[in-house]
Amino acid sequence: TEELLFKSDKLSAVGQLAAGVAHEIRNPLTALKGFLQLMRTDNAKEKYYIEIMQKELQRIEFIVNEFLFVSKPQAIHFEVQELDSIVVSTIELLQPQALMNNILIEVELAPELPLVTCDEHQLKQVFINILKNALEAMSGGGTMRIQAFPSEDQKSLCIRFIDHGCGIAPERIPKLGEPFYSTKEKGTGLGLMVCYRIIEAHDGTMKIRSKLGEGTTVEITLPAMQGHSLVSEPYAG
Ligand code: ADP
Numbered sequence: 001t002e003e004l005l006f007k008s009d010k011l012s013a014v015g016q017l018a019a020g021v022a023h024e025i026r027n028p029l030t031a032l033k034g035f036l037q038l039m040r041t042d043n044a045k046e047k048y049y050i051e052i053m054q055k056e057l058q059r060i061e062f063i064v065n066e067f068l069f070v071s072k073p074q075a076i077h078f079e080v081q082e083l084d085s086i087v088v089s090t091i092e093l094l095q096p097q098a099l100m101n102n103i104l105i106e107v108e109l110a111p112e113l114p115l116v117t118c119d120e121h122q123l124k125q126v127f128i129n130i131l132k133n134a135l136e137a138m139s140g141g142g143t144m145r146i147q148a149f150p151s152e153d154q155k156s157l158c159i160r161f162i163d164h165g166c167g168i169a170p171e172r173i174p175k176l177g178e179p180f181y182s183t184k185e186k187g188t189g190l191g192l193m194v195c196y197r198i199i200e201a202h203d204g205t206m207k208i209r210s211k212l213g214e215g216t217t218v219e220i221t222l223p224a225m226q227g228h229s230l231v232s233e234p235y236a237g
């Protein structure tokens with residue numbers, strides 16, 4: 001079993017440069033999208049071409065946005081949240097993709113999970129990216145598990161995504177989280193980097209364990225909110 005604990009900033013000087021380029025691409029992209037929307041035709045073939053162009057532009061936009069997200073510090077709006085609802089809404093979002101691939105998502109949420117201070121939107125992005133990777137790895141279908149439980153000392157909350165997909169070769173594990181590192185034909189190789197950034201901003205950790213041909217486990221730990229531990233504090237007043 002190989003394990004990776006993200007701890008270093010992986011956006012190199014080259015990455016910074018690419019971020020600058022990504023930013024410059026945005027304006028012409030907006031113009032292209034706008035003019036494409038104005039194009040009208042009754043020719044079926046041309047309609048089809050326009051559709052393809054729109055899809056490809058959407059893809060460029062997605063990559064550019066994802067890259068800008070990791071290269072620029074994002075404003076975080078911290079709020080006290082229940083993690084259960086964020087996990088559940090993430091699963092709902094990706095349930096269609098799971099069903100299509102014959103994947104059953106089992107959820108094990110410990111009762112009375114501690115609250116966390118987090119940016120709900122950003123944390124959801126992390127869960128989506130990890131869950132998507134798990135679904136994409138399980139091309140043959142099967143069951144994957146998502147667990148959430150408090151750490152033994154009640155100081156943090158762990159969320160685990162366990163898949164039985166293709167797994168990751170040991171020599172590839174150190175590459176995870178590097179910008180553009182992807183083994184997928186249509187991958188951006190930015191998903192895990194986004195996750196790492198967000199979790200770091202939450203003072204959490206993200207660990208990836210994997211075995212080729214057996215599956216992958218991603219474990220996220222987030223600091224739990226004090227005073228909302230599983231066992232209620234004795235009243236001292
Ligand atoms: P992308 O999904 O666009 O390729 P990511 O940053 O999300 O980019 O993931 C980078 C790479 O890490 C993937 O291309 C894949 O090789 C590997 N990976 C990530 N999660 C998993 C997983 N659950 N199972 C197997 N491989 C994974």
Ligand code: MG
Nearest residue numbers: 129133191192
């Ligand atoms: Mg991904």
